[in-house]
Amino acid sequence: MNSGDTTSPAERLRLIQEHFLAPGATGPRAERVARTTEPAAAMRIDVYDHMRNAVTETVALAKELCDEHEPYEPRPAKLEHLYEWLVAETPHLDEERRQARDAVIYRQGLEHAILIGEADIIRRHPCPSCVTWGLVWDRHTKSVVCWNRHCADDDGQATRWTLAQLAEDHIARKNRRAARAT
Numbered sequence: 176m177n178s179g180d181t182t183s184p185a186e187r188l189r190l191i192q193e194h195f196l197a198p199g200a201t202g203p204r205a206e207r208v209a210r211t212t213e214p215a216a217a218m219r220i221d222v223y224d225h226m227r228n229a230v231t232e233t234v235a236l237a238k239e240l241c242d243e244h245e246p247y248e249p250r251p252a253k254l255e256h257l258y259e260w261l262v263a264e265t266p267h268l269d270e271e272r273r274q275a276r277d278a279v280i281y282r283q284g285l286e287h288a289i290l291i292g293e294a295d296i297i298r299r300h301p302c303p304s305c306v307t308w309g310l311v312w313d314r315h316t317k318s319v320v321c322w323n324r325h326c327a328d329d330d331g332q333a334t335r336w337t338l339a340q341l342a343e344d345h346i347a348r349k350n351r352r353a354a355r356a357t
C-alpha cells in the first residue's frame with residue numbers, strides 16, 4: 176500500500192517558502208501594498224495567512240502537550256524545522272496523544288500540498304470507510320469526497336471527509352502496520 180506521504184509536511188513548508196514567499200520583489204510589504212490590484216499578490220497574502228495559521232496551531236499544540244511547562248526550546252526560526260521541534264518537545268506522550276499530534280502534522284502536510292497545487296495527494300489515500308481508492312479533493316466545499324457509490328449513504332449522497340479525518344485515518348493505519356511489523 177502506498178504510504179501517501181512521499182514528501183514530508185516539513186519539506187512542503189520549505190517548498191511553500193521557496194516558491195511563494197521568496198525574498199525580493201515578492202516580500203511581504205510589497206505584497207500588502209499591491210494586494211488590491213494584483214491577484215497574484217492577493218494569493219500570496221493567502222499563503223502568508225496559511226503559514227501563520229500553521230505555525231500558530233503547531234505552537235499552541237506544543238504548549239498544550241507540554242502540560243505543566245513551556246516548551247524547552249523556542250519555536251525554530253526556520254519553519255521547515257517546525258514539526259521536528261514539536262516532536263522533540265513532546266517525547267513522553269501516551270499512544271493516543273502521540274497519534275493525535277502526528278495526525279495534526281500530517282493534516283497540515285495535506286493542507287500545504289493542496290495550497291501548492293498538489294491536491295492529487297488525496298488520491299493516494301484509501302477511503303476511511305470503504306477502503307477503496309478514488310478519493311478526490313473538492314475545492315469548493317474544501318472536503319474529500321469518496322465517489323464509490325457503495326460508500327454513499329441511503330440517499331445516494333457521496334461520503335465526505337475532512338482533511339483531519341483523513342489524516343487521523345492515515346496515522347492510525349500507519350501505526351497498525353508498524354505494530355504488525357514488530
Ligand SMILES: [Zn+2]
Pocket residue numbers: 302303304305306307321322323326334
Ligand atoms: Zn468510501
